[in-house]
Amino acid sequence: MVEVRLDAVSKVFSRSGEPAVDTVDLTIRDGEFFTLVGPSGCGKTTTLRMVAGFYFPSAGRIFFGADDVTRTAPNKRDTGMVFQNYALFPHLSVAQNVGYGLKTRKVRGAEARRRVDEALEQVHLAGYGGRRIDQLSGGQQQRVALARALVIRPRTLLLDEPLSNLDAKLREETRLEIRRIQREANTTSIYVTHDQAEAMAMSDRIAVMNGGTVQQVGSPEEIYRRPANRFVATFIGxxxxxxxxxxxxxxxxxxxxxxxxxxxxxxxxxxxxxxxxxxxxxxxxxxxxxxxxxxxxxxxxxxxxxxxxxxxxxxxxxxxxxxxxxxxxxxxxxxxxxxxxxxxxxxxxxxxxxxx
Amino acid sequence: MGGPAVSVRTSPDPVAEAPPAAPARRLRGGAITGSRWFPYLLVLPLALVLWGYIVQPMLATFFESVGENAGDNYTGFLSSDGVAQQSLINSILISVASVVLCGVVGVAMAFLLRRFQFPGRGLIEAIILVPAALPPLIGAISFQLLYSETGILPRALQQLFGTEEPVLAVSGIAGVLVVHTFTMYPFFYLAASAALRGLDPSVEEAAYNLGASRLRMWRTVLLPMLTPAMVSGALLVFMTSLASYTAPLLFGVDQTMTMQIYINRTNGDMPLASTYASVLGVVSILFLLAMRWYEGRRSYRSQSKGVASHRREVTNPLGRWLAMVGSLVGVAVLLAPVATIGLVAFSRDGSWTTQVIPSEYTTENFRTIVDDPRAFEPILNSLTISAVATAGIIVVGVLIAYAVRRLQFVGRSLLDIGVMLAWALPGTVVAINLIAAFSTGSVFSFGQVLVATFWIMPLAYFVRFLPMVFRSTSAALAQTDPALEEAARNLGASWPRAFLTVTVRLVLPGVVAGALLAFVHGVGEFVASVLIYTSQTEPISVAINNSMYRFEVGTAAAYGMLQIVLIFIVMLVSGRLERGRSSRSAKEATQWAG
The missing domain is CATH 2.40.50.140 (Nucleic acid-binding proteins)
Structure with a gap:
């Protein structure tokens, strides 16, 4: 839907002084499934949260297409985020959760109902709309979170380690699902994970991060066959x-x-x-x-x-x-x-x- | 004040404090003694105690109220022109206003302390419960000394601005509301604070991410998720305000339910006093049931693991500066009541008339209450009565907790409800109930008349503070695996031996903490005492009240300091005891069993 560009983005948290993210330049192409991968503490989640607007960069700019969103509030960015812990609203039903973003966008009535049903169907949860969140399994909750992020047809889909709370088998099934749904919607997606195998399997392109900097950007094959440095060579494979x-x-x-x-x-x-x-x-x-x-x-x-x-x-x-x-x-x-x-x-x- | 006392560790905390404890495994009767009748052998005397001293007196009050004129007393509540209906309306209005004020203050404090990091935050958090920990009478007196027409603050402002009248003085219902707000906001604060701690910050972020504005996020996510905490906070504040007696007494609001009970009793119209007591009792029980019902509902806990909410650091210099000043003011306001009592305790009786603060200081007040046998008598009385009551409370409270937590028998929940009744009934109503039940000889008083004797005092304290030991023991029991007692039995110990050497030993810190709390509340007791004391059994709080009437403010404050020091010692000790146990048990100690 839109190209996302990070232009020399840095983030320094006031307490340390060490940059958590250091001069990151990235361009995520329109409709691309782009993954940030790296060990914990490498700055990948911080980068994603800056794209979502939960942190403002200390330096640099972020663009969605031609829009400079560097200092835009998170609720004005039109991104759909899937959180690591899903962050589903426990006081709302499944359908209300999925419909939340539609409400804020003033989509009401039959149209809203139709889109919620569609989204639930897309994640194979048709008929679950009336359930309470705590009546769902972990995998189902994960899919509700995905439906909630997709139903608003966001400019970019942001996924913060969405599979890390699932068991191994479910993880593999779900990553195929995510990729299928993303291809159908053709939504520009940024995916964060520490699992290099997951990154390889899902992504159009990957950025390998370490110590707050991008080590290499490329297709899974490039990164695997032509690693830029020792870190990439040993972290990937x-x-x-x-x-x-x-x-x-x-x-x-x-x-x-x-x-x-x-x-x-x-x-x-x-x-x-x-x-x-x-x-x-x-x-x-x-x-x-x-x-x-x-x-x-x-x-x-x-x-x-x-x-x-x-x-x-x-x-x-x-x-x-x-x-x-x-x-x-x-x-x-x-x-x-x-x-x-x-x-x-x-x-x-x-x-x-x-x-x- | 009065009614269920607000205190740091025992406030019957709302649901949000902790998720409902997993039901402790209960032993079947047979597993313990080989006889399935065993539980009943233990429970029967306990049930008799609860019936005899809590339920039956309540019924006696009701019969007293309808005795002579078959319910005529109740018509007063139906006619719009009369004290009765006005008192009920006042009591309810004061309670509603208290809920609103406490809600605003408590939730705001919880947000400030949970969500922001600023200079002075830690200090405020440490002392935030101090005003609420004061004994009811001395607490209300301290607010009177601070904020009434003759209070320190209005007079200081009067002098500062050179006005005719004291500035910002509160009186009447406003005064009552000030006392209620300061002493009851912890119900909201603790509930909201616990709820906020359990809240997953990414849920808020999800709302923003989906396009919600700050206002919408609050309206559709944060407030709905805090609702369970707020509802239980509101119910508690409402109940406590309804039972409040010292605040209306000191600020001269006669037309409230509790005051009418007191006035009619002292005027000798026992049937009318009983009528008020019955109505107040019924309303309190309805609220108790509402709370029980509400606590059964779920609360919204964070469903994700390992996500801690971050406190937002106040970084802008102006904000930091304001926060610092705000914190200082907050500390001053929170400590002012204790400081006032401390200051006044050293003032010479009769010397403080129109000055902002007392002009002459002396240590004589403290010497008097210790040296003068007549002045020392109330102290001795309070200690004796509380000690006797606490002894009874320990025995009965521990056994009931054990029975409710560990034994399986018909009527288990009735036993639980019996103790909760004692907690729900306002102190004033407890006193009237005992007067109604024991003004003639009864089986439960071994045929003796108890009214105007020593024994009615410890009995009233027993009824009022039994729930404290019950609750703390019950929480400790929930932490103790029943398999330990089974292991002792397996190794050849008889039930009493296993019970004493294993279970009692393990729950001892909980029992001691509860018992200390019951004792210290006994020493501070005023609400029930003032209706049933005699000159031989005058306790400290009543002595304080009488000193205030004689304008011996210094002496009154000196007695008050004694109570305050005792409270803080007990808080320290029980803090130690709590720390010995897990933090989970500390949370559970604030919860009702079952």
Whole structure:
């Protein structure tokens, strides 16, 4: 419905002096499902609350399309927010909760009833309008909160960890639902979560935040395959980051010397700025590392430290010349156990140079 | 004042204070003694006590009121020209006005202290209940000394502005309302404060997010969610105001129900006094039932976990400055009553006439009330009567609480209601009931006439303050797992042994806190005493009242200081006892059982 733009937004809470959010620039495109992900305390919720208007930025501006809403009161912003704890009005029925935003928008009578029914149907709660909030399960409450935010057809939908109070199975079902409903309504949505898997599964684009700053913005695939720095590489998925000496560099690659002295070519962002004597940080995903028998040519010799069978794959921790390496292997050599010697293959096409 | 006393820990707190306690597991009779008749063996004497000293006297009063002329006394309430109807109307109007005033003050205070952080907030919160903790008579006197035509503040303003008349002096009904507001707003404050604490701030944010203006958010979200707290606060204030006796007495408002009871009794028209007492009793019981009904309804607690409401820091310099000044004024206003009594206690009797504050000071008042045997007698009386009453209260209160919480028997809720009746009845009505019931010999007085004897005094205190021990014990019992007693039984202890060594031991802090409170309220008792005392049994409060009549203000205040010091000691001690238990139990101590 509208593009949301954050222009160098910072927030300093008076007590500390440390900025909770530090010069964040973001553009969320019209109709996009955009996720802010990061560990707790990274400033993602603060950023969302500034978009909602519950905090005013200490510096910077926020735009909804062409409107500067930086200092606009929350009730004048026309956003629909789904709170982490749902924040349903306990003294109102389900239908009254959903209809609350319509009332403030002077939508009354049959039209209001029709839209409330529609919204409840959309979240599969048709017929629940007369229930009290405490008669609903957690998942149902979550859907009422979603219906309440959507029924007003807000300019942007804001979701603050809406799934964190649900159990694992319900969480997966609900995230599909949220995405389906968002696509149908084509509402610009900002989603906050600390769960990187959730972020990957749901989002059109993701902003990874840490320590109040945005580390990287990109599609889930970009962020996964081309992490900008060590933090992103290890927070999204569980990447191995190897510190290897650079032997040479091209515009989009760096040649590094591997643990056994063999030179490996790792892809790198175009402005990596690395040259021969420097140390390069090379990220490689656990599932991209292959395990072989030790004698295979091109493999590095490593010792198995630990194995963990998860069903889909086996997580193996190996010691490669003093560095611990996490490997997620679908197939493992027979008789693999702690102490065994294995061959490790680091495929050049999956090596990626990250910034510190 | 009078009626259910307002006090820090025992005010029968409204629903919002805590969610209804999960019903304690009750033992079946058989599990305890092997006989299912056991509960009845324990309960029968208790039921007899409640019947004999609470219910039966109430009926005696009713029979007294219709005795000679079959209900003629009641017609006064129907005719519009007469004292009776006017008194009822006045009492109700005063109560309604008190509810409104206490509601505004109490809710505003709760909002200020819960939602804002400003210099002086902590101090205000610490002393906010002080005016309400004063004993009823001395509390009302302190407000009279402060705010009436001869009071300190109006005279000080008169001198300041050089006017003819004292400025801002309150008298009559206005005076009564000032006393009520200061002493009863805690009912609203505590309820609203607890409700606000339990309120999830994101619910407010949700309303804003959906486009509600501040006003609409208040109207459609905050106020509806505070309604349960406010309704129970309102019911309590209404009941307490209706029972108020000392405030109308001191500000000379004769045409109220309680005053009419007192006046008719002292004029010797017992049937008419009984009529007023019966009407007041019935109204009080109706309110009690309304409250019981309302407490059964749910209150709105935060449904989410781990979200604390933030206090908004007052940051703008002007706001901070105003807050500071406001806090200072608040502290002064809250401490003024105690300070006044303290000051006046050191004034020479008869020396304070038209000055703003007393002109001559002495420590003689304190020496007199301790040294002079005649002046010391009221102190001794009060201590003796309260001690006797408290002893009875402990035995009966603990056993009733145990029976109601832990035993399963027919009529359990009747027992509960019996104790609540004692709490709901105004002190004036309790006194009239006892006079009506024991002016002739009865089974319950072992054939003796109790009126004008020593024994009617502790009996009245027993009836009035029994609910305190009952309630605190019952709360402590709710915290104690019945399985502990079962474990003792399993290890071979007999029921009395298990009861004494496990249950009694564990609920002891609660019992002691309740007993101390009952004792200290006994020492401050005035409302019932003034109707039933004799010159041999004159308690402290009556001595204070009589001193005031003789213009011995200093002596009166010295007695008052004694009561106040005792109250604060007890508050400290019971605070200690409470801290020993969980914070949850402290909350529950303020709640009715069942």
């Amino acid at each position: 569980r990447s191995n980051v190897l510190e290897l000496p650079a032997a040479g560099a091209g515009p989009e690659h760096v040649d590094v010397t591997g643990p056994d002295g063999v030179t490996l070519r790792a892809a790198a962002p175009s402005n990596h700025g690395l040259s021969a004597p420097a140390t390069a940080l090379v990220s490689v995903r656990p599932e991209n590392i292959r395990l072989t028998v030790p004698e295979v040519a091109g493999s590095l010799r490593a010792t198995v430290v630990e194995t963990e069978f998860t069903g889909m794959s086996t997580n193996v921790v190996v010691d490669l010349a003093g560095t611990e390496l996490h490997v997620a292997a679908v197939q493992v050599p027979a008789g693999l156990a702690a102490g065994a010697t294995v061959g490790v293959v680091l495929p050049a096409e999956h090596l990626w140079v990250v910034r510190p």
